[in-house]
Amino acid sequence: MARRCIFCNSGAKMTDEHAIPDWVGDCLPGEGKFTFSREAGGTWSSDELTMKVARVCKTCNEGWMSRLEVRVKPLLCEALGGGRAEWTPRDQRRIATWLYKTAIVMDLATGGSRVPPEHYRFLRKNVHPPQRSRVWLAVYAPHDLALGKTNSGGIQPMYLTFDGLVTGYRVNGYGLTATIGHLAFQVVGYEGRENLHFDQPPILGVAPNDYNAELWPVRPTSLAWPLRMGFDKPNLGLYAERWNGTRAVRRTP
Numbered sequence: 001m002a003r004r005c006i007f008c009n010s011g012a013k014m015t016d017e018h019a020i021p022d023w024v025g026d027c028l029p030g031e032g033k034f035t036f037s038r039e040a041g042g043t044w045s046s047d048e049l050t051m052k053v054a055r056v057c058k059t060c061n062e063g064w065m066s067r068l069e070v071r072v073k074p075l076l077c078e079a080l081g082g083g084r085a086e087w088t089p090r091d092q093r094r095i096a097t098w099l100y101k102t103a104i105v106m107d108l109a110t111g112g113s114r115v116p117p118e119h120y121r122f123l124r125k126n127v128h129p130p131q132r133s134r135v136w137l138a139v140y141a142p143h144d145l146a147l148g149k150t151n152s153g154g155i156q157p158m159y160l161t162f163d164g165l166v167t168g169y170r171v172n173g174y175g176l177t178a179t180i181g182h183l184a185f186q187v188v189g190y191e192g193r194e195n196l197h198f199d200q201p202p203i204l205g206v207a208p209n210d211y212n213a214e215l216w217p218v219r220p221t222s223l224a225w226p227l228r229m230g231f232d233k234p235n236l237g238l239y240a241e242r243w244n245g246t247r248a249v250r251r252t253p
């Protein structure tokens, strides 16, 4: 059976889409091989960012996706390398779109995507994340990155499923937590008609606004980067699992 493009359903020729675009390598400090890891197990090293997905057609790859990369690189490059940035609401919208796109393509690359097909199609059609999704950005600061060692690029998608988190209402959703360079980001999406409210819990006594920034839905104010707190490797697990409770998510009244 011929594969179809995950974004536009075209049966045309598929291209290899890099889950992490090539330009990211220009922004990361240090030299040498990149190390990737994924929750399913196994790590490997490579001279380039080789995690590829053959589920994207040429038209998407060289069209809207390429334009998104070109717009986002100058916005994110400094922050990926651990530097400072200031983002307007318009910048944040573009960054949120890129983080959402990158998270769901990384999810595809792990082989078992939990993102419903409609959400891929929505992204391609509207070039912004779905209404029933959230995108948060955090600082990733493990010690080996701070030292500029070889594993200066890495990814670590993790999953969580919303089942019965809201009393009397079953919610099917996905949560993807990933890191690239000095950025950690979390994408949550769900199906159904209800709008959900997410009460972000404190982590290690730190308030949500100090450990991550909500980029989608778009905030009305500019954002200065980096945030006060960064996650190291062990604490990133706490971040990935922050929705593993039944009180954090509820229906919007």
Ligand SMILES: [Zn+2]
Binding pocket: 005, 006, 007, 008, 009, 010, 056, 057, 058, 059, 060, 061
């Ligand atoms: Zn396509």
